[in-house]
Amino acid sequence: MEIKEKLKILADSAKYDASCSSSGSTRKGDLGNASFSGICHSFSADGRCISLLKILLTNCCIYDCKYCLNRKSNNIKRAIFTPEEICYITINFYKRNYIEGLFLSSGIIKNPDYTMELIIKTITLLRQKYHFGGYIHAKAIPGCSQYLLKKLGLLVDRLSANIELPTENGIKLLAPNKNFANTEKIMGYVKNNKSSKFVPAGQSTQMIIGATKESDLDIMQKSENMYNNFQLKRVFYSAYVPVNKDNLLPTLEKPPLVREHRLYQADWLLRYYGFKTKDLLDQNHHNFNLLIDPKASWALNHLDEFPKDVNSCSYYDLLKVPGIGVTSAKRIMSSRKHFKITFKDLKSMGVVLKRAKYFITCNGKYFMDRTYFNKNFIEANLVLEDKPANTQQRKQLSLFNE
């Protein structure tokens, strides 16, 4: 098979992995370097960033995960790259500045160790023969031996293993050859050995959203748990795209993109805003409101804590205000030592005033008559303003039916 044909097959098989980031490493080499902040090189027609050459080493697989295009029982074209072929494409794409590096994953061929050895062989060639110093993200194959993890971790910038689904039950149902224990063993090993030489850009993982019946609460609890236990850089959420027909799988017309968006927003709240899952969801609220982002939703349910005065409240209080992010909160903190901040100044600091104004005062002043400071009024306005997320929803849900 020609290399072009292989690239088509093995890029097509790899594209459902959501991760594409190329940040967090400062590697240098004879050819190429990593950029600490990461660089996006292109954006595909679905609006996702293309930073790495994301391919599978092979789409042959001994497993039969129900949701996966490459499952054993699917009758599709199979291909396998040789290590030299992968180097050839990577180097040539890299020198033309198409990509930031390589993202190499693989179907399981023969057994986990054999697959890992092929991945290691490829990346060793790239690093040692071609002196490639660009970013490499490799997938660790769950169930492989520890000495192989050690070897691979020393070659790559990021190493990851996908948890696939938020609960063990989901895994049993859809990915009977996999289990949490094997994936978490990899995460634990990477966490304990991470250094400037070993997986310098840290690890990430991914969950498929909407293929099984788990609630947002299940998902966020799993994420929180993994952030705490394994110091993951990121958890990626991938709205389930039906590529196979199976009576164990749901039939969806469209992937649940708004839900995915809300999960990412909540994920950010966990990582940078000091929120805990229990603040956002509980036994009575299993799922996020699709019409309102999780932070605004939280603020509306805790309206007694607002409005906050931007000239006196704490940093963490600022972060709780919808429309104020980490950057603008820091700017407010450092600026207010020097002058009294007004609504106009907030705008120049990057605060999204059309959202924030309902929840703040500047020197005791509210932006309009205080009688409007009530839940229904604010909620209606916020929903109207959260356009991007709601365009798709609007057809299905009417704002005014109680």
Next chain:
Amino acid sequence: MNNIYLYQDDFISLLNLINYLLKNKIKPDNIKPQTYQPTLLDEVINLKIPHNPKIIQFIIEISNSKIFNILYYVYLSNNENKELIIYYFCLNLLKYRTNIIYMRNLKCVDKALKISKYVGNEAHRLKGFVRFKKLEHDIYYAEIAPENNVLFLLSKHFKRRLKNEYWLIKDVKRKIISIYDKKEFYLIEEENFQMHNLKVAQDELDISKMWKEFYNIVAIKERHNERCRMNFMPKKYWKYIIEMSDE
């Protein structure tokens, strides 16, 4: 009449002139490069201030290198009033020193910070969007047409990244070429540079074709989102991004 002060078209001259104006308490109506076309209401003043690079050290001493970079980025921008913004920024710099970056309630500071971010963002974006073509003799060649004059910033990036390759990047808007000889890069005006008609390398067509195919395949149909793509990769850059330009 408007008092327009002229500077030799480089950053150091601009800083030297501003330094002179501030010291002599002169408030200009505007500051412009030598190429400026005066209107009937303009009085053009061309002071011959000595070109003194020590001014860089001076600014860093009274503030820090981060603030110096903000000024330099503003200078690289396409903003029409950038010289005046730099002037007022420097005026306030003498008073607020390093605290100036917190003074967003001052118009010139707010503007300078926004413009410098805009320039930095464009440079960062282009680090990804530059597309090299491989020519004969293994020379890599790219063209860009950025809003701001980011060629220097990009060259610094590619000097580290492709340090063992010969490469050229041409800013077609400003007619400047950056040339890298595996040691250092040089910015040269197009008219002073003769480029031989080099053919593309033998494997160029094959590789670029593979890339375009890869590009098209990785999009997930069910997630199609044109608006989102345009936000991240605005159309103005498409002409020089090969996977976007040919289709």
